[in-house]
Amino acid sequence: MSIFKGLFRSRDKPQNANNSETYGLLSRWNFLSGTASGKTVTERTAMQTSAVYACVRVLSESLAGLPLQIYERTEDGGKTLKTSHPLYNLLHDEPNPEMTSFIWRETLMSHLLLFGNAYSQIVRNGRGYPIALYPLLPDRMSVERKPGGEIIYTYYSSKGEVKFRKWEILHIPGLGFDGLIGYSPIQMAKNAIGMTLAAEEYGSKFFANGATPGGILEHPSTIKDIQRVKDSWNAEYRGPGNANKVAVLEEGMKYHAIGIAPEQAQFLESRKFQIAEIARIFRVPLHMIGDLEKSSFSNITQQSLEFVMYTLNPWVRRWEDGLQQALLLPGEKSRIVIRFNVDGLLRGDYKSRMDGYAVGRQNGWLSANDIRSLEKLNLIPADEGGDLLLVNGNLMPLVSRMNSVSENDGGKEENANG
Numbered sequence: 153m154s155i156f157k158g159l160f161r162s163r164d165k166p167q168n169a170n171n172s173e174t175y176g177l178l179s180r181w182n183f184l185s186g187t188a189s190g191k192t193v194t195e196r197t198a199m200q201t202s203a204v205y206a207c208v209r210v211l212s213e214s215l216a217g218l219p220l221q222i223y224e225r226t227e228d229g230g231k232t233l234k235t236s237h238p239l240y241n242l243l244h245d246e247p248n249p250e251m252t253s254f255i256w257r258e259t260l261m262s263h264l265l266l267f268g269n270a271y272s273q274i275v276r277n278g279r280g281y282p283i284a285l286y287p288l289l290p291d292r293m294s295v296e297r298k299p300g301g302e303i304i305y306t307y308y309s310s311k312g313e314v315k316f317r318k319w320e321i322l323h324i325p326g327l328g329f330d331g332l333i334g335y336s337p338i339q340m341a342k343n344a345i346g347m348t349l350a351a352e353e354y355g356s357k358f359f360a361n362g363a364t365p366g367g368i369l370e371h372p373s374t375i376k377d378i379q380r381v382k383d384s385w386n387a388e389y390r391g392p393g394n395a396n397k398v399a400v401l402e403e404g405m406k407y408h409a410i411g412i413a414p415e416q417a418q419f420l421e422s423r424k425f426q427i428a429e430i431a432r433i434f435r436v437p438l439h440m441i442g443d444l445e446k447s448s449f450s451n452i453t454q455q456s457l458e459f460v461m462y463t464l465n466p467w468v469r470r471w472e473d474g475l476q477q478a479l480l481l482p483g484e485k486s487r488i489v490i491r492f493n494v495d496g497l498l499r500g501d502y503k504s505r506m507d508g509y510a511v512g513r514q515n516g517w518l519s520a521n522d523i524r525s526l527e528k529l530n531l532i533p534a535d536e537g538g539d540l541l542l543v544n545g546n547l548m549p550l551v552s553r554m555n556s557v558s559e560n561d562g563g564k565e566e567n568a569n570g
Contacts, residue, residue, distance in 0.1 A: 187346030191353075195266040195291070198338045201348045203430040206441035208265045211434060214464055215471065216258035219493040220244055231489060238281040239479055243490065247272075247285040259287050260324065261467070265434065267291060268326040268334030271305070273316065274478065282479050285322060295323075295333055303332075324474035341433045348426040355423070435463045460497045468492045495526070516543035 187193055198204045222240045223231040234240065247256040260270040267290035275284040288307055296304045305316040305323070326334030338345060424445075431438050437455040438446065475490045509526075512518030521531045521538040532538030 187343050191346040191349040193338060193342040193346045193349065195336060195338050197349065198266070198345050201345065201352065201430070203348065203427045203441060204338075204345065207431060207434040207436045208262050210436055210440050211265055211464070211467065212258045212261040214497075215261050215467055215492075216254045218468070218497075220253065220257070221491060221493060223489045223491055225487050225489065234488065237488065238283075239490070242282060242285065243475070243479075249284075251287075256285065256287065257471075263287070263290050264324055264326055264334070264467075264470075266336065266338055268328065268336040269293070270322075270324040271307075272322040274320050274322055276319075280481055288321075297332070319478075322474065322478040324470055326470070337433055341430075344426065344429045344433065347422075348430065351423055351426060456497075460494055464494065464497070468494060513542065514544055516541045 191197075199208065220243050222234045222237045222243070224234040224237075225231050243253060245253055247253060251259075256272075260272060264270040269290045271288040271290060271293050273286045273288055274282050275286070277283050292308045294306045294308075296306060298304060303318045305318070305321045307314045307316065325332065326337070328334040424443075427441070427443055428438060431441060431443075437459050438444075439452055439455060440459065472490055472492060476485065479490070480488055505527075509518060509523045513520075513523065519539050519541050521534075524531055524538075
């Protein structure tokens, strides 16, 4: 029931056996090579870049903050909230005694974004209902399909390995090639992230040197102790605390700068491009990670709606399908549904909502209680007209109007003939 502790090293992983197929842990290590920039990129080092951290945080907090509820389908095709279901408190409030629902979902979503997979151990009671969900680290998990087709999850820790059957694990995979596990977005885009890490390291070293480019000290004759001269120069003029100090050269020495200024090397432009590149990997609008250069009041609202529709909704669907498949009992899957509520994120601004409500109210497909429910207001009792549907008095069915016109025309014709 507890969360396993300790780090797993790849050399501890036993070799594949019995002609079974192993996914996840072993296949991940094939990606863990160097990048073209010379930087080694892992899921943890990637989080040291501000753009990756911001994208993961935005998506994790957005999904964790959505209402997660249990519904039961009704005979008329609708659904009603099912707060009495055993899963409701587990998903809505507290998946385990150590975590709130927000923290649990935020943790799993960060795993999904970084490693491409999210795992939780399912603890069930005697009736088969889940009573606790504990997150498991994706980099310590391997997925194995036995010759008979059964899927086995193996979790590794410093205390050994633990094998789980499929019904004991909640597994939400990201984009993958086999439909069973997802591949790490960080490893798939490691060159772009590696370039970002290299650019940040270059900038850090540049300012550590007092924002002064490297150069050459030229001496008219032979220097007996070169290291002493270098150490003396660095001690006096290197570092941000020594920036803009006046250098005094002795014995006819001359200083020749050979470094390239950051603006000449398009350092700032490269940094901006890498931020956009990482935002593109996670499909996050730039204004949501603090880049407002190309944002305006008119397009931020539209971009925020597109973020919900095209970025968040696919992740929501992955979560809903994963929860539905792993947590519901076979006999209740046809009538119980697990859903996130994204309506609050699609509400738009106040004026747009009021204009939409007015159209629905005047055309008879929204009642006062429908509108008040959407705005989280107290409902009006039904006997006071809260559920009454109204329609503009100038409107009437088209067929009735045509019949009325025909009768009037017929009467006029009879009068004329008479």
